Amino acid sequence: MALIDVVNLSKAFGPKVVLSNVNLQVQEGESLVVLGGSGTGKTVLLRNIMGLLTPDSGHVAVEGKIIAQLSREELFNVRQSIGMCFQMAALFDSMTVFENVAFGLRRHMKATEAEIGARVEECLTMVGMKGTDKLKPAELSGGMKRRVGFARAIALKPKILLFDEPTTGLDPVMTDVIGRVILDLKEELGVTTITITHDLKSAFEIADRIALLFRGECIACEKPSEFKVNPHPVIQQFLRGDADGPFLQDPPPPKRKIQEAHS
Numbered sequence: 001m002a003l004i005d006v007v008n009l010s011k012a013f014g015p016k017v018v019l020s021n022v023n024l025q026v027q028e029g030e031s032l033v034v035l036g037g038s039g040t041g042k043t044v045l046l047r048n049i050m051g052l053l054t055p056d057s058g059h060v061a062v063e064g065k066i067i068a069q070l071s072r073e074e075l076f077n078v079r080q081s082i083g084m085c086f087q088m089a090a091l092f093d094s095m096t097v098f099e100n101v102a103f104g105l106r107r108h109m110k111a112t113e114a115e116i117g118a119r120v121e122e123c124l125t126m127v128g129m130k131g132t133d134k135l136k137p138a139e140l141s142g143g144m145k146r147r148v149g150f151a152r153a154i155a156l157k158p159k160i161l162l163f164d165e166p167t168t169g170l171d172p173v174m175t176d177v178i179g180r181v182i183l184d185l186k187e188e189l190g191v192t193t194i195t196i197t198h199d200l201k202s203a204f205e206i207a208d209r210i211a212l213l214f215r216g217e218c219i220a221c222e223k224p225s226e227f228k229v230n231p232h233p234v235i236q237q238f239l240r241g242d243a244d245g246p247f248l249q250d251p252p253p254p255k256r257k258i259q260e261a262h263s
């Protein structure tokens with residue numbers, strides 16, 4: 001049985017169909033990377049997995065439990081097993097790094113201050129942020145903020161980690177650092193991960209399998225080596241990062257000659 005099972009998932013907002021019959025299975029310990037153009041429903045997929053959105057049809061099951069059918073208490077328990085790493089880290093600006101990482105522990109665990117302190121230090125060490133506990137988010141770089149967000153997400157020892165565009169806005173070197181941190185977390189903690197990214201280099205490093213969403217449908221979900229050579233024109237255009245091809249709904253502006261562009 002897959003740990004995360006997305007079955008014929010469809011979701012629309014008014015007339016806008018965002019996800020249409022999406023099927024994805026993620027096995028325990030596996031790392032799935034979800035690619036897709038802007039606005040193709042990648043975040044909507046994660047929000048359905050977390051039970052923050054309800055499918056119009058189809059379902060998401062986590063450990064065999066259909067998310068949309070759970071009671072509040074059951075959903076709360078399933079969410080405890082999922083660590084969410086939000087786009088741009090989403091830290092509480094008024095709190096220190098320590099308080100940000102301790103936040104979930106204080107709310108969900110009956111632990112002494114010493115136990116909380118030890119767990120916060122352990123999590124910060126795991127993401128290479130030891131010694132930053134007294135800093136405020138404003139004092140951190142973008143990459144450091146993401147790592148603190150990861151530390152907060154792993155604090156409650158989740159079985160599943162969801163990363164929503166963990167490298168957006170970071171330079172290529174920091175993007176690589178974040179990719180390595182995700183790999184380390186997966187290996188050290190044995191967690192199952194779903195990562196949404198636009199960064200192909202990290203995608204190929206992190207993924208056991210890569211899925212591509214296109215116009216609401218999942219058009220591929222396969223090993224990186226298979227994905228790379230999949231002849232589907234949308235996949236090949238996405239890999240090339242080329243404006244010409246079937247990927248864009250509207251045709252791209254015509255290519256101008258270099259001379260014209262500089263005149």
Ligand SMILES: Nc1ncnc2c1ncn2[C@@H]1O[C@H](COP(=O)(O)OP(=O)(O)OP(=O)(O)O)[C@@H](O)[C@H]1O
Pocket residue numbers: 013018036037038039040041042043044045
């Ligand atoms: N709660 C909502 N109400 C109405 N429309 C929504 C809602 N959530 C998402 N959408 C729409 O669904 C579409 C897909 O959004 P989503 O955030 O999943 O895209 P994405 O693939 O994650 O894009 P990006 O890569 O740009 O972050 C968008 O057009 C968005 O406006």
